[in-house]
Amino acid sequence: MGNKSFRQSMAWLHTWAGLLPGWLLFIIFLFGTVAFFQQEISGWMRPELAGRAVSDTALRAASRLLVAKAPGADRWIVTLPSDRGGEPLTVTWKSGTGEAAISGKAILDPTSGREIAVRDTRGGWFLYRFHFELHYIPYWLAEILVCAAALAMFVAILSGIVTHKKIFVDFFIMRFGKGQRSWLDVHNVTAVLALPFHLMITYTGLVTLLFTLMPWAISVQFPSRESYFQAAYPPGPERASQGEMIAPLSLDQVVDRAKVLQGGVAPGRIIVEHPGDVASVIQLWPSPTRIGGTSDALYLDGSTGRAMQMPPASGMATASRGVMIDLHAGRFSGPVLRWLYFLSGVGGTMMVASGLILWTVKRRTKLPDPVRPHFGFRLVERLNIGIIAGSCAGIPVYFLANRLLSLSMAHRADWEINSLFIAWGGLFVWTLARPAKRAWIEALTVCAALYALVPIINALTTARGLVPSLIAGDWAYVGFDLVMLATAAACTFTAWKVANRKAMALPRRKARVAVEAAL
Amino acid sequence: MIHATTFLLSLTGFALLLLAMARHQQDWLRRKLPPSLGNGLRLSGFAALALGFLFAGVGLGWAYGAIVWFGWLTVAAALVVTVNTNRERIVRKVQP
Numbered sequence: 001m002g003n004k005s006f007r008q009s010m011a012w013l014h015t016w017a018g019l020l021p022g023w024l025l026f027i028i029f030l031f032g033t034v035a036f037f038q039q040e041i042s043g044w045m046r047p048e049l050a051g052r053a054v055s056d057t058a059l060r061a062a063s064r065l066l067v068a069k070a071p072g073a074d075r076w077i078v079t080l081p082s083d084r085g086g087e088p089l090t091v092t093w094k095s096g097t098g099e100a101a102i103s104g105k106a107i108l109d110p111t112s113g114r115e116i117a118v119r120d121t122r123g124g125w126f127l128y129r130f131h132f133e134l135h136y137i138p139y140w141l142a143e144i145l146v147c148a149a150a151l152a153m154f155v156a157i158l159s160g161i162v163t164h165k166k167i168f169v170d171f172f173i174m175r176f177g178k179g180q181r182s183w184l185d186v187h188n189v190t191a192v193l194a195l196p197f198h199l200m201i202t203y204t205g206l207v208t209l210l211f212t213l214m215p216w217a218i219s220v221q222f223p224s225r226e227s228y229f230q231a232a233y234p235p236g237p238e239r240a241s242q243g244e245m246i247a248p249l250s251l252d253q254v255v256d257r258a259k260v261l262q263g264g265v266a267p268g269r270i271i272v273e274h275p276g277d278v279a280s281v282i283q284l285w286p287s288p289t290r291i292g293g294t295s296d297a298l299y300l301d302g303s304t305g306r307a308m309q310m311p312p313a314s315g316m317a318t319a320s321r322g323v324m325i326d327l328h329a330g331r332f333s334g335p336v337l338r339w340l341y342f343l344s345g346v347g348g349t350m351m352v353a354s355g356l357i358l359w360t361v362k363r364r365t366k367l368p369d370p371v372r373p374h375f376g377f378r379l380v381e382r383l384n385i386g387i388i389a390g391s392c393a394g395i396p397v398y399f400l401a402n403r404l405l406s407l408s409m410a411h412r413a414d415w416e417i418n419s420l421f422i423a424w425g426g427l428f429v430w431t432l433a434r435p436a437k438r439a440w441i442e443a444l445t446v447c448a449a450l451y452a453l454v455p456i457i458n459a460l461t462t463a464r465g466l467v468p469s470l471i472a473g474d475w476a477y478v479g480f481d482l483v484m485l486a487t488a489a490a491c492t493f494t495a496w497k498v499a500n501r502k503a504m505a506l507p508r509r510k511a512r513v514a515v516e517a518a519l
Numbered sequence: 520m521i522h523a524t525t526f527l528l529s530l531t532g533f534a535l536l537l538l539a540m541a542r543h544q545q546d547w548l549r550r551k552l553p554p555s556l557g558n559g560l561r562l563s564g565f566a567a568l569a570l571g572f573l574f575a576g577v578g579l580g581w582a583y584g585a586i587v588w589f590g591w592l593t594v595a596a597a598l599v600v601t602v603n604t605n606r607e608r609i610v611r612k613v614q615p
Contacts, residue, residue, distance in 0.1 A: 171596075172537050174604045193596045196589045291582055327586070336522050337583070340590025347593065 007162060014159040018355050019380070021149035023387040026352045028149060030391055031131035032201075033345030034124075036330055036338055040476045041124030042086030045402045047462045048118045051111020052085030054266070059252035061113030062091050065106055066275065067248065069093065073102075076272040078251060081110050082287050083266075085476070088118050120412040121402055127395070132208070135417065147209050153202045160191060167192055180365070183358040190351040197344035198351070204328035207321060232318070236299045237308050239281055241274040248276045249305055257305045258284045258298055265293065278303045286311075291332040292323045356384050381436055386428035389443035392491070396450035396484065397423035403461045423450075437498065444495035451488035455481040521578035525588055528571035529595035535564030537599055546606060568592070 018025075034041070043049060051058070066076050070093035077094070081087035089110040094103045109116050134142040161167070171192065174185045191198065206213060211225070222228040251270065258267050268287025274280045280302025286294055296311035314322065326332055330341045360381050367373050373381075401419035405412055427446060431439035458481065459465025469477035537543050539560035544552050552560075571591065575584035602609065 169540075169542075172533075172540075172543065172600050172603045174600055176604065189597075189600055193600065194593045197593060200589075332583075333586075337587050337590060340587065340594065344590060344593050347597075 007165070010159040010162040014156055014163045015359070017152045017159065018156040018352075019359055021152040022352060022356045022359075023383055024145060024149040025153055026349065026356065026388060027134075027391055028131050028146065029345065029349040029352050030395075031127050033342060033349055034395065035128035035131055036341045036345060037480075038124035038128045039082065039084035039086035040480060041127065043084075043476050044458075044480045045121045045123040045399070046086070046088070046118050047464050048116055049085065049088055049109060051109045052081070053083045054080050054089060054110045054255075055113065056252040058089055058108055058110050058113030059255060060250055062089060062106075062108055063248070063250045063252070065108070065115070066091055066093060069104060069106070070095070071276060073275060074273070076270075076275050078270040078272075080255075080266065080268055080270070080287070082268065082289055085110070086123065088116070089113070119402070119407050120409075121416055122413045126413075126417055127398075135421070143209070143212050147213055150202060150205050150209060151213075154206060157191075157195075157198055157202060161195075164188060164192070180358070180361045183354055183361045187351060187354040187358050190347045190354060194344040194347040194351075197341075198348055201328060201345075201348065204324040207324040208328055210321065233296065236283060236297055237281060238273070239279040241277040242279045244278045245276050246278055246303055248272065248280065249282070249302065253305065254282055254284070254300065257300060261307055261310070262286070262298060265290065267298075272302060275302065281308065288326060288329070288331045291326045292319065293326070293332070295322065353388050356380070356388065360384065382432060385431045385436065385439050385443060389431065389440065389447060390424040390428045393427050393443065393447045393450055394420040394424035396447070396454050396487075399454050399484075400450070400457055403457050440498050441495050444491050444498065448488045448491035448495060451484050451491060454484040521574060521584075522587065522591070524578075525571045525575045526591045526595060528567050528574065529588075529591045530598060532564045532567030532571065533596050533599040535560050535567060537603060539564060543603065546603075 043052070062078060066073075070076065073093040073095045075094045077092040079087070079090040079092075081089065087110075089108040090105065091108065092103065092105045094101065096102055106115055107118055108114065132142070132146050133139055134145070170185075170188060174182075174189050176182050211218065215225075218225060218228045222231065254270060255267060259265065265286055266289075267284040269285040271283040271285070272280060273283070282300040282302045284298045284300065286297075288295065294311040294314070296314075298307065298311055299309040300306065301308050330338065333341060360377065363377055364370065364373075367377065398416055398420040401416040405415055405419075409415060427443055431443050434442060455466055459467070464474065464477050466478065466481045469481070538547065538552075539557050541551050541557065544550065544557070572585070572588045575588040575591075578584060579587055
């Protein structure tokens with residue numbers, strides 16, 4: 001097999017491994033990129049939350065509330081937002097099992113500690129979950145689809161590197177206004193410039209799906225996956241309640257204790273078993289704010305605050321997997337690195353989109369009858385418009401629904417999500433009825449209008465519009481509105497570009513033939 | 520500060536690498552530089568990128584710094600590509 005035929009076979013592989021799962025890959029890249037700002041989006045979608053970082057005042061208020069409302073509960077659960085905010089401070093209590101079970105919940109502002117009403121929303125969490133478990137379809141099916149797409153992505157990247165003959169010669173080159181050549185340049189530049197990111201995010205994405213892709217190491221050694229998890233993550237110390245009650249430790253003391261024991265790492269979740277009992281045990285689960293940080297709990301004696309069990313040091317394999325998953329999710333990153341992650345993600349999304357469009361651009365000139373293209377061509381063209389422009393229009397509708405749906409609506413969070421897909425589906429159907437070029441222009445114009453509407457509706461429905469946020473120095477809100485406006489501008493620019501694109505000039509030889517024939 | 524330094528070093532590095540290529544020398548300088556000068560530019564370009572890695576690693580820790588470095592590399596390269604793509608427009612502005 002010669003060098004040339006190897007490259008050709010790789011080009012074939014690249015085309016089809018990229019095209020067939022391409023639309024799913026676009027969705028994964030788009031929503032995954034958005035999910036780097038999951039907490040900031042959640043914060044924007046819960047405008048009732050004034051505070052961000054958890055204060056000692058709020059923790060003391062949570063303790064008082066739990067002691068007052070659920071002194072004899074079997075278990076208290078406290079969920080703490082990270083310093084990036086987006087989540088309220090939630091306290092839950094549970095007693096009994098089965099039909100006799102009693103439970104309750106209260107939502108507090110993480111800084112002031114006051115009980116507040118927060119609108120029912122899934123926030124940025126949904127956008128993050130959607131990028132790997134999709135929606136409306138069973139989890140196992142989504143898992144198979146996403147695994148297949150991720151594998152194909154990895155194959156497409158590697159075969160793409162082989163296919164791209166001039167990675168270094170063409171490194172800095174992008175030629176506009178040249179039809180197919182330009183699309184290839186955009187595809188190459190977005191792929192090559194962020195290649196380390198693409199390789200990393202795809203490979204570590206596969207690692208997050210490890211147990212689905214390669215279940216055999218577990219299935220050979222354990223009767224079920226549950227028994228593996230039992231063995232790999234054994235339950236911590238447990239104690240039966242003794243019935244002798246004392247005043248429970250205040251939550252702010254518990255958090256301070258955990259920070260001292262774990263070098264400043266704040267817990268993301270606190271579970272108090274048998275609160276108030278002398279045999280009470282407190283579990284502190286970390287929030288993933290450090291690369292390669294532990295994901296195991298710290299156990300404290302609930303009456304004295306002494307450490308009962310420190311998180312065990314993980315083995316090499318678990319530690320490697322942990323680092324790769326951290327690297328994928330980027331939760332450890334500070335604001336600057338988060339933006340870098342986001343920009344590379346935008347590059348990846350553009351790479352997938354330009355690859356999909358390139359497939360049609362490359363074949364359009366070779367169509368036997370350009371007026372009536374064959375079915376495969378039309379299918380790809382329609383899916384490109386409906387999914388690339390459609391999903392881009394769904395996201396701002398999700399944000400608009402968050403501001404416009406009635407706060408007392410039943411299943412409100414579900415309807416926010418439904419709104420996203422109704423808008424997407426509606427736009428998809430609309431574009432089907434229009435000629436391809438008009439469909440692109442109209443869909444992109446709709447996208448631009450929807451993104452531009454988000455800051456406007458935000459300013460009209462909350463007291464946290466762009467100007468007040470600027471004055472208050474609330475950079476998460478300012479950033480959110482500005483990104484919406486920038487996206488609107490980008491959609492407008494693209495729509496304008498498509499509208500002003502001249503019909504492709506005939507290739508030179510064909511043009512000469514035409515001129516000669518005319519003479 | 521470390522972010523800015525890493526970014527500027529990456530930007531310098533890619534600009535030097537661009538100028539080390541005969542094709543871009545023709546575009547930007549309207550002449551080809553002698554090969555020894557081109558090699559020098561290439562070498563200093565890679566040196567600037569390596570220096571960026573050093574700064575990021577020492578300043579932010581090697582694990583975190585390495586990720587940051589890759590991020591800035593992408594941004595810097597994208598900027599150089601944007602400038603190179605709009606060369607005619609820029610040249611017209613500079614020398615009307």
